Amino acid sequence: MRIGFNFLPGMPETNLNDFLIFAAQYGASDVVLQSYDKMGAVPGTQRWEFADLLKLRMQVESHGLHLEALENVPTAFYDHVMLGGPKRDEQIENMIHTVRSIARAGIPIFGYNWMPSNVWRTSFHTLNRGGSKVSSYDHQEHVNAPYTHGREFTEEEMWENLESWIKIITPIAEEEGLRLGIHPPDPPVKSVGGIPRLLTGFNEYKRLIEIVDSPSNAIEFCQGTFSEMEDAADGGIYDMVRYFGERDKILYVHFRNVSNPGEPFQEEFINTGHVNMYKMIKVYQEVGFPGVLVNDHVPDTIGDTRWGHRGRSYANGYIQALMDVVAEDTVAESEAATAEIADTPVSHGIPLGESREEPERPIFAPPGPPMIETPAPAMLSEGDPYAPTDEIGDRSTVGDADNRTVGNG
Numbered sequence: 001m002r003i004g005f006n007f008l009p010g011m012p013e014t015n016l017n018d019f020l021i022f023a024a025q026y027g028a029s030d031v032v033l034q035s036y037d038k039m040g041a042v043p044g045t046q047r048w049e050f051a052d053l054l055k056l057r058m059q060v061e062s063h064g065l066h067l068e069a070l071e072n073v074p075t076a077f078y079d080h081v082m083l084g085g086p087k088r089d090e091q092i093e094n095m096i097h098t099v100r101s102i103a104r105a106g107i108p109i110f111g112y113n114w115m116p117s118n119v120w121r122t123s124f125h126t127l128n129r130g131g132s133k134v135s136s137y138d139h140q141e142h143v144n145a146p147y148t149h150g151r152e153f154t155e156e157e158m159w160e161n162l163e164s165w166i167k168i169i170t171p172i173a174e175e176e177g178l179r180l181g182i183h184p185p186d187p188p189v190k191s192v193g194g195i196p197r198l199l200t201g202f203n204e205y206k207r208l209i210e211i212v213d214s215p216s217n218a219i220e221f222c223q224g225t226f227s228e229m230e231d232a233a234d235g236g237i238y239d240m241v242r243y244f245g246e247r248d249k250i251l252y253v254h255f256r257n258v259s260n261p262g263e264p265f266q267e268e269f270i271n272t273g274h275v276n277m278y279k280m281i282k283v284y285q286e287v288g289f290p291g292v293l294v295n296d297h298v299p300d301t302i303g304d305t306r307w308g309h310r311g312r313s314y315a316n317g318y319i320q321a322l323m324d325v326v327a328e329d330t331v332a333e334s335e336a337a338t339a340e341i342a343d344t345p346v347s348h349g350i351p352l353g354e355s356r357e358e359p360e361r362p363i364f365a366p367p368g369p370p371m372i373e374t375p376a377p378a379m380l381s382e383g384d385p386y387a388p389t390d391e392i393g394d395r396s397t398v399g400d401a402d403n404r405t406v407g408n409g
Contacts, residue, residue, distance in 0.1 A: 001284060003320055004030035004068060004292040006254070010039030011307055020063040022309065026316050030068040030292045031060055032111070032252065037074040046077065047094035053105035068292045069109035069252055070102060071183075071220070075118065082116045083149060084161050092165070096172055103176035109251050110173075111220035113183040114162055117148040117195045120187060125300075126266050133300040136266035137187045147194035155196040162198060166211040173216035181220035181251040182208065187263060188229045201231040202240055209249050218249045224256035224267070224296055227275050232261040237275055238283050245287030253284070254296040255319055267297050270315045277318075281326045293319055 005028050007019040014022075016033075023031055033041040033056070041056055042048045053070075060067040078095050080087040102110050126136040173180050184205075185197035199205055209217055221244070227237050244250050257273025259266045271277060284293075298311025 001281075001289060001323060002029045002068075002292045003316065003323070004028050004032060004252075004294045005312065005316065006032040006034060006071065006294040006296065007041075008034045008036070008039055008307070009041040013305055014307060014309075016041070016059065017063075020060060020065060023065060024063050026313060027320060028065065028316070030066045030294075032069045032071050032292070032294055033060075033067065034071045035073060037076060040072075040074070041070065045074075046091075048073070048098045048101050050101040050104055053101055053107060057105055057107055067107055069111050069220075070107055071111040072113065073098060075116065078112075079116050081165055082114060082158075082161055083153065084157060092168060095169065099169060099173055099178060099180070100176055103173070103178035108177075109179050109181065111181045111183060111251065113185070113220075114198060115183075115185050115195075117193045120192055122264075128266070128299055129269060129272065131302075132269075134267040135297070136264065138264035139187070139189050139192070140264075142192050145193045149193075149195060152194040153196060155191075155198070158196045158198055162208075163211050166208070166217055170212040170214050170217045174214050178216060179218055179251055180216050181218045183220040183222050184225040184229070186222070186225045186228070187265070188225060189263065201229050202236070202243070205240075205244065209244075209247070215248065218251050219244055220252065220254075221250040222254040222256075222296070223275070223280065224254055224258055227256075227258045227261065227273065228263070228265055230262045232275075236261070238279060241280070241283045242287055245284065245289050250284075250289055250291065252292045252294065253289075255280075255293040256296040256315075267299070269299055270295065270318050278322055278326065281322045282329075285326060285330070293323075295319060 005019070005023045005026075007016070009016040009019070020031065035041050042052050044052070057067045077098070078091050079085065081091050081095065099110060120137060120142060121135045122138045122141045124135045125133045128134045169180065182199060184199045188200040189197060190200060191197060199208060205219060209219070211217065223237075226232060226240060231240065241250070255270070255277075257268045257270050257275050257277065259268055260274050295312050295315035298308040298315055300308070301311055304310040
């Protein structure tokens, strides 16, 4: 496992080079860069070009960092693909061009979402520890929300659109050596604003990865949103990581916590939600997850920036400490198992009347799980997701994918 940060270039207070310096100084080896309609890492109104993507990757590498993934394109790049609109075919061709360009620029992962109506929240100023503010969602406040796209869409047509897209894009991504992963809908409710939100639980994600069996059809594993799912209850969050991790379907992880599975819920500090984050690191290690953990959606605390430099530093340090502790525990467990076997009595003679065949017994300790290598410090979706709280109020939707108080893919 490796540690990383996810950034949204275009923030008014910090340019990309400053973000990258920050990541290197705080011990990250990797970054994930996000893009949306009004802000992002890559220019373009309909598709992305190879030259821009290559320039971006080289900028990241100039700071001793690895560009692990690009996260999201503007929703306007593929909204007709998701909804079966009249520009579907045109958008598919542009998305194919974008996918090929990402791969040929040497960027290994493209994460995206299947949320035409983006992320929804009830409030962005729910009080948390010490007066900090977090986002929250209560579906009862949105059951009668107006249609976001003019009518009510059915779950069947949304699945048909998704399956068609996966069958088109997966062979192309596989040919180019690019891995694609879909972020879960946040919040993971069945429908809101007239749009079904397809990937809301274990069975739905199992259905997704079975559309085309390929390394290029995988999951952008937002642990926070998976933790909001009803399937996360009673240890289900760990079971989902095991199932998808054992099948190498987890591309990278948004490592964050929430108050409870199901709704209503609120976002939390990394160590105050319902998920045992130490156990989560253990499970990722057990399944051999080799990828990047990025902190995500930190609370709004006193004196912090809109991106959340203080909150993300706190979360980043917590993740690195967990990784170190789990690595130490793994060594200790392996040594204890070795000592236990070494203390097992071994027969030095065969009493009369007993078989002369020596029973089989273990001589060497079984190998423990591989140690986590902590890297050396070398190193949502539309509109302004960082509008001040007093202007946002209790706005019901937002378009930021993965930043301080909202979540998306």
